[in-house]
Amino acid sequence: MQTDGRMRYTRNNYINYERSGHVHIFDRLKSMLLGLNRPQSTATAESADKTSITATTTDQTPSINQTEALILVHHLDADGHELQAPEMIAGYVGDEIHLPDVNIAGYHLVHIDGLTRWFTAPQARLILTYERQAGQPIWAYAYDIDQRQLIGLPTMMRGPLGTPYQVAAPTVAGFKLLRSVGDVTGEYTTSSKTVLFFYRNQNWRQTDLSTGFVQIRHRTRVFPYPGATTTNYLTALQQGSVYKTYLRVQLNAGDTWYNIGDNQWIPEAQVQLTNGDQLLPKLPLSYRTRDQRQVQQTGIVSFVPGKQVHTYIEPYGRYLTTVADGEKVILTERLVDDNRVVWYQVKNRGYLPGRYLTGLEPHGVGL
Template identity: 25%
Template sequence: MFEQFKTGNPIWVYYVDIDSGANLIVPQLLRGRIGEEYLVDKKKFPNYNFVKAEGALRGAFDMTQRSIKLFYRKQSWGEVQDIDMYLALDAPTVICDTVAGMPVGQPLPQGITIKAFQRVATKDGEFWYEIGSDQWIKYKKMHVVDNPFGNKEKIPSRLANQLTVLRLNNVKATIDYIPGKSVDVYDAPYGNPVDKVADGQAVTLIGKLSDNDQLTWYEIGPEQYVSGNYVKIDEEE
């Protein structure tokens, strides 16, 4: 008889950039009694368009465990495509933190070949390529080439060969990403995704690769690397 006064399971609501996976605001927590109705606010964000939602935006609280995600895309982005492409750089190339974003680290040197994972065609006719987590280059003074390393040999890109390698003594760390999501694990820096590791999972760092301490990858196992953007070190020896 007191069921109507019992609190239902809370509902987490996420507002997410569909392309980067980043939260646009802090996740919202909805609470209410069993049977009480809820309505998720389809918020508007400057320079973003709503794309889709996963989960019912209207309903009633019960004892079901659930989360609701609303996905948005930057207004300037047109076509977004996952790719497996190699780019040969004909000139030094600036790396940006996002499409048409801010420069990060040192420019990539002329003459190297790098692998791209995603391509964005902006509405003003530009093409941008993702070459790593939060690392984008604009298609300018470069050209597409066939896989220069062959399909059978597992050889890291020339960019990875230029990174400084530091061996670590089993440093304890934690993956710091988005609650409920996972980051990719690669077989080499700028290599191929081979696994995933969840947010909040403990990892052991056995190596660190960095380019002037700007672009960082951590080795967490044999042929297993994660971006340093999503690693929180607990302690270093």
């Protein structure tokens, strides 16, 4: 038997194929098939994934005879392209049709054309049309890199699996884009993705994380943001008082400001930097060193994957720098305080609590 001039099949091939158990009842269409006894009728059913499936049929109930029948089943996408090789269903005119159970990864069935409940002719064609499933979303976030906070609502993009996407950086009033982290281009997949866009206040030229101290030179007011000329803060800072700073900002105009708390800024002209030990808070006696000795070891930083942990100029002192999780470091000193907290000195990089180190080698040294 010749079909479409492309492939030759025999009745025995497909009768054996059907009887061998490789043809399955398309269970989710049973309820739809019950309504296909009338000519020119249309039935709809809802699949397990809540997708509406439509089917068109033009058959009447045939009389059963021994005429061999063959149906060619095509699986097409919305553009008419074959998604897999056509399948054949064999039987006799008047027999009930058993549709193959087809599951094409990344697609769901949306339309059936030429569907009948019985074999009605020696040769027929059935066309199943599928729609591309939607990929997982791409999320985009806008962050103020200095204040470490969101500066806009997150946005989400979705599209069909396998299709390309491109995330554009949102425009945020009063801010300039610095950089992005994450794939701004790619394809929709079965996994969601995140893109982070980092911004800086457009009036800020340069910033520096500052964890030092400043001493007030002259009585000064506190302002709500760098460059402000008026303030609602009633309390003024007194001459000689000392404050911890968290951020230093140089504005485009050239002046520099220090942050001493949430929305609390003072101009550099009113302060002087100080690193004097007399200005640092005195450590409780329980934090004094009990056991201090030199070591020659290596260790691996164990923090949060992909993150960095601060080191300190001295135990419980000011931040010095950072080391990355998983980084192998050289250790030159070990000490213990009265609370039995262990500290290690990382070569040329300050002190780090022992709880952030693992894989100490040589093993047992300095324990």
